[in-house]
Amino acid sequence: MTRDNQTCSQEIRSLLHSKNQPLILAHIRPDGDAVASVLGMGLALQADGKKAQLVFPEGIPSKFKFLKGSDTVHTQIEPGYDLVIALDCSDQKRMGAEFADLNVDINIDHHITNENFGHQNLVLPEEPATSAILAQYLPQWGFPITPDMAETLLTGILTDTIGFRTSNVSANTLHLAANLIENGANLTELYEKALISQTFSASQLWGFSLSRLEKKGRIAWTSITLADRKQAGYPGRDDADLTNILSAIEEIDVSILFNEQNNCKIKVSWRSNANINVSVIAQRFGGGGHPPAAGAEITGGLEEVQNMVLEFTDSFLKEIQSKGENDYGK
Amino acid sequence: MTRDNQTCSQEIRSLLHSKNQPLILAHIRPDGDAVASVLGMGLALQADGKKAQLVFPEGIPSKFKFLKGSDTVHTQIEPGYDLVIALDCSDQKRMGAEFADLNVDINIDHHITNENFGHQNLVLPEEPATSAILAQYLPQWGFPITPDMAETLLTGILTDTIGFRTSNVSANTLHLAANLIENGANLTELYEKALISQTFSASQLWGFSLSRLEKKGRIAWTSITLADRKQAGYPGRDDADLTNILSAIEEIDVSILFNEQNNCKIKVSWRSNANINVSVIAQRFGGGGHPPAAGAEITGGLEEVQNMVLEFTDSFLKEIQSKGENDYGK
Structure with missing residues (x-):
């Protein structure tokens, strides 16, 4: 990790702990990683007693509705948030036209094309999924991985890597996935639900x-x-x-x-x-x-x-x- | 590991070190795990200076000929061996009719139906592949994992689990696979060659x-x-x-x-x-x-x-x- 990323990570940690009503967003036409990142981060902050608001303007694709927390997702922003977190978005436009003017506090992503549109930008292009970034950092930031979070974050990693198949999967990715299993995620079940099943x-x-x-x-x-x-x-x-x-x-x-x-x-x-x-x-x-x-x-x-x-x-x-x-x- | 397995593992270790001309076999119609186990064990013993004989009566499926050591495989047994190792075989008949009377010294397998037909039987049905057993035990037995062995053993794990998909994949399996990547295996390349490509x-x-x-x-x-x-x-x-x-x-x-x-x-x-x-x-x-x-x-x-x-x-x-x-x- 670079020194910049280290400083940024510390800033994010203190923001997450000092604010109590975070708003969490991802990108339009959400894929597995977008859904999983928002739900994973939301579950972490909710478990810490915060009133986290999770917003997907189009809702969540039915394929991912089995994930915990998906029933708490809103399609519109409600007032009263004190922190804006964008996950898995390479640029702010991709968050959706209605969010183009939002003041983004925290931007966490793995796309190399990320435009660093937040106040704090934790962009790690070597990671295969934003969920993989969260699986590493959330515990460091003081939010331990619960079984529900493990299930969600492993789904994000699985879908973005098509079952650990893409060229950005590293030894570290597999260790991370193993940790998520140890924290309660059922790999076989998630594989089946998120990747294998077909109509x-x-x-x-x-x-x-x-x-x-x-x-x-x-x-x-x-x-x-x-x-x-x-x-x-x-x-x-x-x-x-x-x-x-x-x-x-x-x-x-x-x-x-x-x-x-x-x-x-x-x-x-x-x-x-x-x-x-x-x-x-x-x-x-x-x-x-x-x-x-x-x-x-x-x-x-x-x-x-x-x-x-x-x-x-x-x-x-x-x-x-x-x-x-x-x-x-x- | 049970105490029996521990004793058995120690016996296997000493057999592998005391003998110099091991014969290594697997089952008929060899799949990825059978091929990988034999090549992985063969490479380990060859790297230790032993004259290991690797035999597949039908040869190796063309799909796996890219693996190191596959060009040293024989289709018939040559005299002069001093140790017989059967890998990934649930019973001796499955080794091939011509090997039904062989005196099997070491039998290493992950099939729950294994008939314990060897003198030493290391049968671990909770493991998803015989290659996964070898990836754990070979270093313990004093045979460090070379890049060629890592490539071979990861191929065995990948094929027998269809890309980490089967229900017997555990956190330990992913840690093991990660270690093989750290030892030099290229996961993406092996995934493509052994699992994705289709005629x-x-x-x-x-x-x-x-x-x-x-x-x-x-x-x-x-x-x-x-x-x-x-x-x-x-x-x-x-x-x-x-x-x-x-x-x-x-x-x-x-x-x-x-x-x-x-x-x-x-x-x-x-x-x-x-x-x-x-x-x-x-x-x-x-x-x-x-x-x-x-x-x-x-x-x-x-x-x-x-x-x-x-x-x-x-x-x-x-x-x-x-x-x-x-x-x-x-």
Whole structure:
């Protein structure tokens, strides 16, 4: 820990102990780590006798409603708070438009892009989850980990690392997770609830889509059509985690998922597992993203967009090959 | 650790140090833990200057050939060994028919059904993998964990726990895995190589099979047909991990996979995620297994077997329901 982080941590400790009505927020479209961080911090402060206010404007995704404290969450801020804590937010806009003018006292996050918008900013980009930061610091700040907190924080770590799978998982992360188990969290149960379970219709959607899986050279692709969603009764417009399945295929360098939307648009997702910067391809179609994972939304029919994208991706890969390199654009 | 295990551990330690040409074996159709245990133990003894002989009659599955030491594996026993070590084998028959008469000195395993067929039997059924036992004991026996051993043993733990997911993963397992990372193993890389990556044809097979996914009441089922395998070019006769996908479906109590074989037989796999003892159902068809996961091989056509099994499973669940219990037969 740097000296700055040490000073910041001490300031946060004293703020947490001197204030009694903290307001705790995370980001819009909350994921497991956002939910877990807010609930974990809330449970810690509530156990210490404070009147903590936990706010998610959109509520909590039903998947995470099993977590303790989720029934105390509000969708609007009530007056009377004396401390504002933002968790897992890289910038203040991401907290939600209605919170853009809030005076943020404490900002705790693990995103490298964090804009340090709080008075105290504990930003640790080497950590795989904000929940992992809280699991380390809360006890240091005088808030011991209860079984409910352990369950919540382990859920945040599990979801943000997809079951300890991402490249930012360290030995320390596993020691931390082990400590949370020792503090009362049931790993198997949380794994099942937060990561494994899948609806019948999602499984069927996978089937419809994967049965049309195609491959040409080092590119594999498939689509999710409006008809697939209808036939499977799948409610969302998302990719049902199919990109994870595609990116796990061994013999290919780039996978592409074409996801048909209602509005004559096709959401296209590229994944690379061979050091190919697919965000360059996505940018060509008005999209963006990261080197191994990028996307774009393209107007047109499924077949038309598919042909266009496959042709461009193919020529992009051939260009790289002709240059004798495979990390073009990185 | 019991006193028996302590004595046994001391005996094993002295055997490992007094002998110089150990023969190390595991079970037929070796999985990740069998491979990892043998390679891990072999690397430890080789690093100590011993001439260790590592034997897998069928060789090592290609998926695990990236592990150090896998190129030193033999498919036959050569004379001249002075110590026989069986790893991850519940009974001696499982070592392979040709090894049924071997005099086994050391038997190290984590299966609760282990028959204690060795002179020294270190059987720890609470451990999630034989690799986890070795990761704990090898250093105690005077064989420090090298980076190659760490990589191998972490692969065994990862595969046998499906990424720390199974119910026998404890806080200690995560601490152990963390230690292996500290000793040089790259978790992300091993996760990808040993657990995530999947062939194109397996992904396509998933598609063909899942596109026919059906549900009736609390039972979901699908099949893998000979035609699916042919169309996908899938080489194995196994279930391509589809049972894992089926058992993750939220709204159901029992999932069934019908896996058509060449010889007019159907391999049937039941999974339960609701405390229903499906091994009772499998026994009815001449099979067996564990309460949450069981199987049987049934002679007949796909449709015929499917109808028969679905009818029986359905009436079995109705019987449980009428009794107002859901752990019948446990």
